[in-house]
Amino acid sequence: MRGKSDICSFAECFDPQQMPGHYDRHPWEGGTISETESERKTLNAAEIGAIAHLYRGEVYRSTIWRTRLDTTTNWAVVTLGVALSIAFSSPEASPLPLVLVGVLIILFLMQEARRYRYFNVWRARSRWLETHFYTHLLYDGDLHMEENWQKVLAEDYLHPRYHVSLMVAVGRRIRRNYLWILLIQSMAYIGKLAVHPTSVGSFEQLMDRADIGPVPGQIIVSLGLAYVVTWSGIAIWSQRSDKARAKLRGNGGANSMG
Template identity: 35%
Template sequence: MTDSNSDEFDPTAPDQREIGREMVDESTGLGSVMAHAYRGELDRVGTWRQRLDQTTTWAVTVLAAILTWAFSSPDNPHYILLIGVVVVTIFLGIEARRYRDYDVFRSRARLLQENLFANALDPSQGVESHDWRAKLSRDYRRPTLKVSFYEALANRLQRVYLALLGVLFAAWAFRITAFAPRQDWLATAGVARIPGIAVVVVVVAFYVTLLGLAFWPRERHAKGEFREGDTDEWKETDQ
């Protein structure tokens, strides 16, 4: 049997979307439920943030170990640094996948912050999204990923992995040039029967691809990211 009251619910109605104002005026059952839900979302955000940090920690540990071994002796092969590039790239892929999951819960927390708690603190500003309750309800019913894998890759590259992979590239370039001054660096770059020029072309193409992924202009869907000018806006508002 269909509940006729459900047809009358309009999440965009002023009294429905701005329940933050009602939370300030009086204690409501829905307000209590949303407070508990918000704490739960923050806990999930913190858990996935820790998982991101753990992946980064492992990547840095592997990087340090490979650099130490590669330069511990002139007889150690240079391609161990290229193996390090592959391993760190695998960590990049793992962290990008975890970032997508992390953003699911962060987006919910931001939706509550923007439309519920901000409205409770200053009802005169209204809400950021008129149908935020409907959006949150849909996401609870059918959780969906908010950012693409490529956007997640770009985020993690810009924040962490371009620096790590850049260190490996610089170490590899130093290893095949200055670390072996008596040999032609192209010959030194060779791996087994693969000529050095082929290895150099592949490595350079790989890093150009990384730069393209990191800085290619695209619409950003991740919520909660700090953007350029946010600090200036805060100062202007505070004045």
């Protein structure tokens, strides 16, 4: 599988409305086939059974990768919990662990985004079968193969690729879990500075407590603010991107996976 962060969406790569009705050469045999031979109107019982097994396999793979996503999130929660325990163990304890844990959280976030891109491939394929195969089969018994949904799926198997970019994956994981982790980390850090070792008396005192060695507290707090704003901005951007993709699908402009 080719992983490209700047890859186009599946709708841009494979648009059923623009796919030709014939191929010059069969993609895996190299032989010439006519337009009539390339058009599939229905599936026989054996082919439907094979697709059913294919769907089960895609659901299984998506379930496995979904479990891996949960594992990475658990790591982030546990490390944040350890940092909270160390920072609030005593009034004299340093708030530095709450700063350093941010590096681990970013590491887990990027790893989870990578895993999400794999998960999204299997999830998108299973969802594609649900909406284009099973719903047609259950609703009126007509598979509507003239819509070429089967060719879109076939192209995805012939040329597998990620359906979403890395930044979209990062934004989705932030919206689902990591935004709350980042907010808890930031609030705990400010709370630690405000109450330990005694209640803060002024803003200048708060900044003094944020000092880390030769680095002034104003710089540390500014970096922390930029840290939260940056990840929040990515989350908002990815949400707008997802809404635009959903609107495009709803208007019939494209049938995209992901």
